[in-house]
Amino acid sequence: MDKLVRTHLPRIAGLAFAGASLLAVSAAQAKEITIWCWDPNFNVAIMKEAGARYTKTHPDVTFNVVDFAKADVEQKLQTGLASGTADALPDIVLIEDYGAQKYLQSFPGAFAPLSGTVDYSGFAPYKVEVMTLDGQVYGMPFDSGVTGLYYRKDYLDQAGFKPEDMQNITWDRFIEIGQEVEAKTGKKMMGLDPNDAGLVRIMMQSAGQWYFDKEGKPNITGNAALKASLETIGKIMSANIYKPANGWSDWVGTFTSGDVASVVTGVWITGTVKAQPDQAGKWGVAPIPALSIEGATHASNLGGSSWYVLESSEEKAEAIDFLNEIYGQDIDFYQTILQDRGAVGSLLAARGGAAYEEADAFFGGEKVWQNFSDLLAKVPSVNYGIFTNEADLAVTAQLPALTQGTPVDEVLQAIDAEIAGQIQ
Amino acid sequence: MVHARRGGIGRYYDVNGWLFVAPALGLIALFMVYPILWSLWMSFQAGRGMTMKFAGFANIVRLWNDPIFIKALTNTMTYFVVQVPIMILLALILASLLNNPRLVGRGLFRTAIFLPCVTSLVAYSVLFKGMFAPDGIVNSTLQAIGIIASPIPWLTHPFWAKTLVIIAITWRWTGYNMIFYLAALQNIDKSIYEVARIDGVPAWARFTHITIPLLKPVILFTTVISTIGTLQLFDEVYNLTEGKGGPSNATLTLSLYIYNLTFRFMPSFGYAATVSYVIVVLVALLAFLQFFLARERDR
Numbered sequence A: 001m002d003k004l005v006r007t008h009l010p011r012i013a014g015l016a017f018a019g020a021s022l023l024a025v026s027a028a029q030a031k032e033i034t035i036w037c038w039d040p041n042f043n044v045a046i047m048k049e050a051g052a053r054y055t056k057t058h059p060d061v062t063f064n065v066v067d068f069a070k071a072d073v074e075q076k077l078q079t080g081l082a083s084g085t086a087d088a089l090p091d092i093v094l095i096e097d098y099g100a101q102k103y104l105q106s107f108p109g110a111f112a113p114l115s116g117t118v119d120y121s122g123f124a125p126y127k128v129e130v131m132t133l134d135g136q137v138y139g140m141p142f143d144s145g146v147t148g149l150y151y152r153k154d155y156l157d158q159a160g161f162k163p164e165d166m167q168n169i170t171w172d173r174f175i176e177i178g179q180e181v182e183a184k185t186g187k188k189m190m191g192l193d194p195n196d197a198g199l200v201r202i203m204m205q206s207a208g209q210w211y212f213d214k215e216g217k218p219n220i221t222g223n224a225a226l227k228a229s230l231e232t233i234g235k236i237m238s239a240n241i242y243k244p245a246n247g248w249s250d251w252v253g254t255f256t257s258g259d260v261a262s263v264v265t266g267v268w269i270t271g272t273v274k275a276q277p278d279q280a281g282k283w284g285v286a287p288i289p290a291l292s293i294e295g296a297t298h299a300s301n302l303g304g305s306s307w308y309v310l311e312s313s314e315e316k317a318e319a320i321d322f323l324n325e326i327y328g329q330d331i332d333f334y335q336t337i338l339q340d341r342g343a344v345g346s347l348l349a350a351r352g353g354a355a356y357e358e359a360d361a362f363f364g365g366e367k368v369w370q371n372f373s374d375l376l377a378k379v380p381s382v383n384y385g386i387f388t389n390e391a392d393l394a395v396t397a398q399l400p401a402l403t404q405g406t407p408v409d410e411v412l413q414a415i416d417a418e419i420a421g422q423i424q
Numbered sequence B: 001m002v003h004a005r006r007g008g009i010g011r012y013y014d015v016n017g018w019l020f021v022a023p024a025l026g027l028i029a030l031f032m033v034y035p036i037l038w039s040l041w042m043s044f045q046a047g048r049g050m051t052m053k054f055a056g057f058a059n060i061v062r063l064w065n066d067p068i069f070i071k072a073l074t075n076t077m078t079y080f081v082v083q084v085p086i087m088i089l090l091a092l093i094l095a096s097l098l099n100n101p102r103l104v105g106r107g108l109f110r111t112a113i114f115l116p117c118v119t120s121l122v123a124y125s126v127l128f129k130g131m132f133a134p135d136g137i138v139n140s141t142l143q144a145i146g147i148i149a150s151p152i153p154w155l156t157h158p159f160w161a162k163t164l165v166i167i168a169i170t171w172r173w174t175g176y177n178m179i180f181y182l183a184a185l186q187n188i189d190k191s192i193y194e195v196a197r198i199d200g201v202p203a204w205a206r207f208t209h210i211t212i213p214l215l216k217p218v219i220l221f222t223t224v225i226s227t228i229g230t231l232q233l234f235d236e237v238y239n240l241t242e243g244k245g246g247p248s249n250a251t252l253t254l255s256l257y258i259y260n261l262t263f264r265f266m267p268s269f270g271y272a273a274t275v276s277y278v279i280v281v282l283v284a285l286l287a288f289l290q291f292f293l294a295r296e297r298d299r
Helices: A002-029 A043-057 A070-083 A097-106 A125-130 A153-158 A171-185 A198-206 A224-239 A248-256 A267-274 A316-326 A331-341 A348-352 A368-378 A388-403 A408-422 B002-042 B058-064 B067-098 B106-118 B121-131 B137-144 B158-186 B190-198 B203-214 B216-231 B235-240 B254-264 B269-298
Strands: A031-037 A061-067 A092-096 A147-152 A190-192 A242-244 A262-266 A283-286 A305-309 B045-048 B051-054
Touching (some): A031 A316, A092 A097, A153 A171, A190 A262, A198 A224, A198 A388, A331 A348, B121 B235, B158 B216
16 A cells, blocks of 8 residues: 555656646636536526537637536525635526525625626516516526426327317316326326425416515415415315326426326426427427416416526626527527427517427427417416515425315415415 | 642643644634534524524524424424334344344344444435335335235325334434444343343343343433434435425424525525524433433432
C-alpha cells in the first residue's frame, strides 16, 4: 500500500495538476450554463434542443442540463437559496407556475429581473403575471399546461365507444364509460395517485375556481367547483375505475404499461405518451370531461412552468441572452418542440406556425395541436396565490375521509382548517 | 518549593491540554453550539423565506392552532408508543435465544438479524416501497398462500401505511438493539442461571427475573436511544411516501414536518425551528422519565 502511494502519488498529482490547468484554460474560453429541470421526455429534452441551437451560433457557450425529479429540483433550490451560498445553485432553473411567487417573495434578490431584455408583450399575459413582482418581471415564460383527455382508442373500441363518444362528456359519463371499459376489457379507466391533488386542481380550474380567491384569501368552504371536484373524485374512487399509483413515476407507469385506458392531464405529458412507439396510433385526445355545475368548461390547466435565471450566476449575461434568443424569438424552435414533445409554448407568435396545423400520426392523424391551441384560449383564469403546495397537501390529506363516506362539506371544513394553520 | 514547581508543570500540562482540545472545541462551538443558539433565536422569528422579523411567541401560539402539527405529534408518539416496546422486546427475546451456546449456526443468525443495520436508510426504504406495492412481492405472496383475498393497500391506506413504517423501522433497528443485549448477556454470570435451573425456575421466569433485571442499564440505554431515534424519524417516511407523509398525513412525523416547513412549503424557518425545539423538549422529558422509572425500580 505504502509503496503504491509512493510510486503513484507523483503521477496522480501531476495528472491532477494537468487537469486543473486544463480546466482553467477551458474556463477562460468557454462558458457552461447549468440548468435544472425535471422531465427527461419533456423540458429536459427541450432544453437540450434549445442549448444545441444556441451553441450552433455561440460555440463558446455549452450547456449542462441536469435532470432531477420535480420535488427534488424545488427542494434543492429552496435549500440552496436559504443557505445564502450560490455555489450549489444552477444558472437557470425551471419553476412551476404554482410556486413562482413563493420563490420570488421569499428570496428577494435571488432571481435576475429580465424586464429590460425580454419583450413580454409577445407572451400569454397570464404567464407573465405569474412571474411579476413589484413591477419587475423575472423569468422566461415556457410551457402551458392546457389539459386534455388522452384515451386508448383500442380499449374504448373494444368496450364499444367511438372517438365521438369521448368528445365533450361530463365526469359522470366518464365514470360510466370507465365501468363499461373495465367490464369489457378488464382495464381500469385511469391511474390515480391519492397523494396527488392534480386531478382536483384540473377539475376546479375548469370551473373557474381555485383554492384562493382573487385577493389570495382561502376559498374553500364556499367553493362550489372544489366541492364538485371532490365529489367527483369520491365517485371515481367508489366506482373503483382507477388503478392506484404511489408517486409520479408509478402513476406514469399506469399508462405507459398499457394498464389503463385514459389519462387526464396537462399537454406536457404528450412527450411521455409518445415515448412508447408500440402504442402509436392507439391514442386519441379529447377535451377533458366537465363538472356538472354552473360555469363548468372542458378547458383547464395543470402545471406549466417557466425558466428563471439566478442573480448570483457567473454566467448570468449568457443565460439571459440564451433564453431571450431561443425562447423569446425562435419561432422555428417552438414548432420543433411542439411536434417532438408536445410543448405548447406561451410565445404568442409561435402559435401561428405551421406545426400547429399539422396532423399527428401518433394520434391517428388527428390535428391535436390545433385542438389544444383552441382549448388554451378557453382556460378559465384563476389566481394561484402562493400557498398551492400547502392547499394541495390539505386536500390530499382529506381524500381518504372522502372515500370513507364523510360528507363533502365536512371534508371542505377540515381542508379549510388545515390551510388556515399553514398560511402565515 | 516542590509545590510551586509541581504547579508549574501542572500549568504547562493545562496549557498544552487545552491547546490539544482547542481545535475540537472550536469545531464544536462552530457546528454545534452556534447552530443550537441560532435556531433558538430563529424560533422567535416569523416571516416568509429570508424576510424574517422578531415575533415573540407567535410561533408557539401557532403550534396550538396547527392541525398538521398536532397530527405529526400524534403520529410520532404513536410510533414511539407502539414501535419502541415491540422492538425492545423482540430484540431481548432474540438476544436470549441467540445467546444459547447450543444453538447451531447462531453466528449466521446473529449476522442475518444484525445485517439490516448496515443498509442505507434510503435504500431499504425504497426497497420496502417496491416490496409492499399493490402488486409487490409481499402482497402477491400473501395472496398466493391465501392469507388475503385482495392486496393490502400498504401505501395508500392510513392504517396500513403506519403499520408499514413500523414494520420497516422494526426490521431495520431490532438487530442493532440486539447487539447491545448480546454483549450485555456475556457479562451475566452463568452460575446465576445454573442455580436457577437447579432450583427448577422455568425458562420464562429466568428470562423475566434474571435476564431483564440484570440487563436493565442496557435496556435503559437502548430505550433512550430508540426514543430519540423514533422522535427524529425521517428517512423511512420520506422515502416511502415521496416526502409527503401520506396518505392523509397518516405517516407524517415531526421531523418530516420540519423538513416540509423549511424546504417544501412557503419557507417558514422560524416556525420550523420552533417545531424542532418541541422535539428537543420531548426527548429531554422522555429520557428523564425513563431514567426516573429505572431508578425507582432499584429500591
